[in-house]
Amino acid sequence: MTTDTLKENKMHGTAILPVAIYIETIGTKLREFPLHWHHEMEFVYIADGRGTFTINLQKYTVEKGDYLVVPPDALHAFMPLSNCSCTCHTLILDLRFVESTMLDAITTDYIHPIIKGKVAYHEHFSSNLKGYDAIKDCHARIIALKKEKPSHYALKLKACVFELLVHLFDSKVITNQSDSPITNHDIEALRKVLKYLYDHRQDAISIRDLAAIANYSNDYFIRFFKKHLHQTPLAYIKSYRLDYSRTLLETREISITEVSHESGFNDVSYFIKSFKEQYGMTPKDYRHACLVLLPSDIFNKLKLDTIDRKNI
Numbered sequence: 001m002t003t004d005t006l007k008e009n010k011m012h013g014t015a016i017l018p019v020a021i022y023i024e025t026i027g028t029k030l031r032e033f034p035l036h037w038h039h040e041m042e043f044v045y046i047a048d049g050r051g052t053f054t055i056n057l058q059k060y061t062v063e064k065g066d067y068l069v070v071p072p073d074a075l076h077a078f079m080p081l082s083n084c085s086c087t088c089h090t091l092i093l094d095l096r097f098v099e100s101t102m103l104d105a106i107t108t109d110y111i112h113p114i115i116k117g118k119v120a121y122h123e124h125f126s127s128n129l130k131g132y133d134a135i136k137d138c139h140a141r142i143i144a145l146k147k148e149k150p151s152h153y154a155l156k157l158k159a160c161v162f163e164l165l166v167h168l169f170d171s172k173v174i175t176n177q178s179d180s181p182i183t184n185h186d187i188e189a190l191r192k193v194l195k196y197l198y199d200h201r202q203d204a205i206s207i208r209d210l211a212a213i214a215n216y217s218n219d220y221f222i223r224f225f226k227k228h229l230h231q232t233p234l235a236y237i238k239s240y241r242l243d244y245s246r247t248l249l250e251t252r253e254i255s256i257t258e259v260s261h262e263s264g265f266n267d268v269s270y271f272i273k274s275f276k277e278q279y280g281m282t283p284k285d286y287r288h289a290c291l292v293l294l295p296s297d298i299f300n301k302l303k304l305d306t307i308d309r310k311n312i
Helices: 105-115 132-148 153-170 184-199 207-214 218-229 233-251 256-262 268-279 283-292 295-301
Strands: 019-026 033-036 041-055 058-063 067-070 076-079 086-093
Touching: 019 041, 019 132, 041 132, 067 132, 086 132, 132 153, 184 207, 184 218, 184 233, 207 218, 207 233, 218 233, 233 256, 233 268, 233 283, 256 268, 256 283, 268 283
Parallel strands: none
Antiparallel strands: 019 086, 033 076, 041 058, 041 067, 041 076, 041 086
């Protein structure tokens, strides 16, 4: 994922079979996944635990047995709940896998409306949804196919993806009319603001600048930002810059002062203090840990856990 556009550039699956399954457990101290987007559709089953997901600025608290559907190109993020872990079975699907070049009725009536954002979603649902069992069974069969890769694997996988889409439409998880309470302007405004924050991470940034980019008043922008990102703009900027500083410490042989300035902190003492408050060690200690410890040991020492995302 590039910080310039928030777009995740990772390939999910392969060019000729663009379907990926990730089985992942998010630890109790994991820092949040920041807002990002990708062209693929995402389908998440909560196998255990609890967490909070944001999809196109809508916040959902999820627990074991729940499902989430992330539309193509939707801004989405994860924020863990305190003292909880969350195990997810995630299907990421490039809809070109089931798109026909012949522009048949399936493509024009179902696939293209999803790709073009012309449908509405019931993005979060649980076991009380009519059709839940059929959706869960189909999802489980897709996971099994990805693991076992039986004979005629690709053909069976494509058939299951079509079946899953049928169940999503039958259960009205996806409907043909979009009535989302979140406007395209809200989503685009947030993309522009976050892109500006990432592009100008070394610069002084004011609320007035950000509000102007979003075309909101200062007061409304602060409320808007906090509602959807669950932090004030200044707190988000600080958190992002500290996270960026970790990347510099891991990958660049530059001084702590240079790390501080490149991350947007003009006061080195304040940078060191903030880093220690956030991660439980100084920048110098963190760099040393990167040199002498395994990645898993580093994350055990930090005030966060990592996630091992492996494609089945």
